[in-house]
Amino acid sequence: MKQIRWGLLLVLGLLLIVLTACGGQSEESDESGESADNSSETAEGGEQILHLLNAEIIPSMDSSMATDSYAFQFLGATMEGLYRLDEDANPVEGIATEHEVSEDGLTWTFTLREDAAWSNGEPVTANDFVYAWRRAVDPNTGSEYGPYMMNGVVKNAEAINNGEMDVEKLGVEADGEYTLIVELENPTPYFESLTTFPTFYPQHQAFVEEQADNYAIASENLLFNGPFTLEKWTSTSNSWELVKNENYWDKETVQLDELTFEVVKDPQTSVRLYEEGTVDRADLSSDLVDQYSTHEDYEVVPETFVFYLKFNQMNSEDLANENVRAAISRSFNKQALVDEILNDGSLVANGIVPQDFVTTPDGEDFREANGDLVTYDPETAKEYWEKGLSELGKDTVELELLSSDSEESKVMGEYLANQLETNLPGLSIKLKRVPFEQRKDLDAKMDYDIQISSWGPDYLDPYTFLNLFVTEGGNNKMGYSNTEYDQLMEDVATTYATDKNKRYETFLEAEKILFEDAAIAPIYQSSTPQLVSDKLQGVYVNPFGATYEYKWGSVVENE
Incomplete structure (x- = not known):
């Protein structure tokens, strides 16, 4: 947006699909999700107040236990570590x-x-x-x-x-x-x-x-050392507030007095609230992009989240077969998905390390250096499929596809199921859609066959993506194991820790192994289309951790 300094264009955005789940309305809302009248109060008395939406409740405010972008967002606003990211x-x-x-x-x-x-x-x-x-x-x-x-x-x-x-x-x-x-x-x-x-x-x-x-x-069970305090919150809240922390060491820099948040899941409701002036920012779903792409407040925020299919090799004999995984990886049209289903500026992903994230020592984008490692290829997919069925001694396979229950996820799940069943004769896909917290629980228990998952970086290094897949890693949760891959990850953390050239050579090699094994199937690299009020200034997006940085934000009423 015009008045927002985005920091890097490598940004970590809100999870539009996997991390969006159902939530009830707060006491201040009616059943359609409309908030009480709380339009921006910037002109009267010079108050610095923002009214914003969140797609989900905050799962945790314990920094030791937080694992998702929603928790990281509000921890980042209310807490501070040794250092803080600037614009x-x-x-x-x-x-x-x-x-x-x-x-x-x-x-x-x-x-x-x-x-x-x-x-x-x-x-x-x-x-x-x-x-x-x-x-x-x-x-x-x-x-x-x-x-x-x-x-x-x-x-x-x-x-x-x-x-x-x-x-x-x-x-x-x-x-x-x-x-x-x-x-x-x-x-x-x-x-x-x-x-x-x-x-x-x-x-x-x-x-x-x-x-x-x-x-x-709950709020009363927390202490804060960052720019804001979290008020009127419990672990099941559908609304809460960020209030300027008067005990923050750099409080003179903080201009925003208050930010109110309400959980609204339906994009149509979000846009309606934005057009009414009730809220100052609204994410757009794919069906709304064409309608609002010429709006003066329209922006597409590029992200470094990569969405992919996780194959649970421990839960399914069929997915333990490499040829079956290789077939599924090549059997859905990703370009049509991003153009027609998502329609939000997202990019096709043919690897796990995203575009425009990090460069090799010679200055080449990592994604360009390693190329496309798995692409849509229905003919090759059928060849792998026939080999897999032969090895399994089966004519048919039934698998469950786990996703969140957001509208975008529902549509994408239906599209993927149709593509897989059409291009892989004998495959039957059963869709399972659950709220975010339940999906996290099923993932932790490895209680799924195939899952629409995603990952955004925790720091600016390929290791943040590639370390996900080491044997028995905390975020593996799919039974994938390759000793050569594990050794390469060990090498970049030890032997080559101070040798940038060797580190990146090793990263490139490891990513290739991941897709030779058909461990996962990349889908797309996300973007977030939004309507953002031009009242917002000094709010920018981080490449990892808290999505939005509000410490330097302010509200300016335009004439």
Whole structure:
């Protein structure tokens, strides 16, 4: 949008399909989703207030347990780590003012500011980081992202999470109240950007332990150290508010006084609320794009999310067959999907690392360097299919396709099922559509056959995508295993950690293996079409972590 500085064009957007699920309306809404009259209050009294929508409830506000973009968005607005991303996705001062790195790249010493405070007025100290990081890798906590983000990065994290070492052995310690020392397993080129991610946020130990099982289930069970506080929220809320945090160390920079949010799932309702002036931003579904593409407030935000089919090799004898997976991967027309079904600026994906995300050492886009690894090819798909059926000794196969229950997902699921059944004779697809939280639970339990899934980056490095598929990885959840692939991922994290050329050569090789094995089937790289009020200024989109950054945002009434 004209007044929004998008940072990088490599942006992490709201999940339009997989991460959108049903939610009831708040007490302030009628059954159609219309909000009470709360039009933007910027002219009267100079109040800085935004009214926005969210596609889903917030699943968790515990930074150790959060796993999705909705949680990361509101953690990012209310919390702050050692560093924070600026408008160009560069780490800038957060709770840390500076850091030093040892010559071998293994010891990072952070100097913390002494004027940072929690929302209860108590100081933010180095121990708050020590406690939070330990809690995230402690197996008793049951965090997904703690091990995923810290294993192989922070010293002893993996051994601790495996129950082989005491949590106090984690490579993080406080040297007094305002010095944090972190020891790494291996040199990690992207570690500074990792410190901006919610998993690495601090937690107030005494408060968390006092709250016990009630921690992070409602606003009163939370403390904040970021630009805003979260008010009027519970774990089942369909509406809530962000309010300027008067205890935030940089509160003078924060211009927005309040941001209200309401869960509205139906795109038609969202657009109606936008046109009425009730809300200041609305995402568009594919059927609305043609109608609003010439609107003066229309924008298409490119993203780095990649959507793909996960094949559960553990749950299905049929999907354990490589030829069956290879056939399915090539049997649906992705170009028609993005042009006719999505119609939102999304791009066909023929690999897992997205376009316009990272470049190789010689400056070539990673996606261009590795090319198209799996494309729509119905004739080749049939050849693989016949081989697979022969190996299985079957004439027919029935598989279940799991997705969310959003409108876009329903249409896409029906399209994919039709394509697969048409191009692969003898295949029957049963559609299973569930709310977001249920889909997450089924994925964690590996209770599905094929799943429409997605991934957006957690940091600016190919490892954030390719590390998903290591054997028994926390986000694998499909039984895929290849020892050669695992070794390549180990090499980029250890042997080649400081050799950029070898790291990228290894990344390119690993991605090829992933598709030689037909481990997954890429579908598309997403974009978000929106209507955004020109009142918004200084709001930009991050390439990972919190989707929107509101710290530097403001509302300006145009004449």
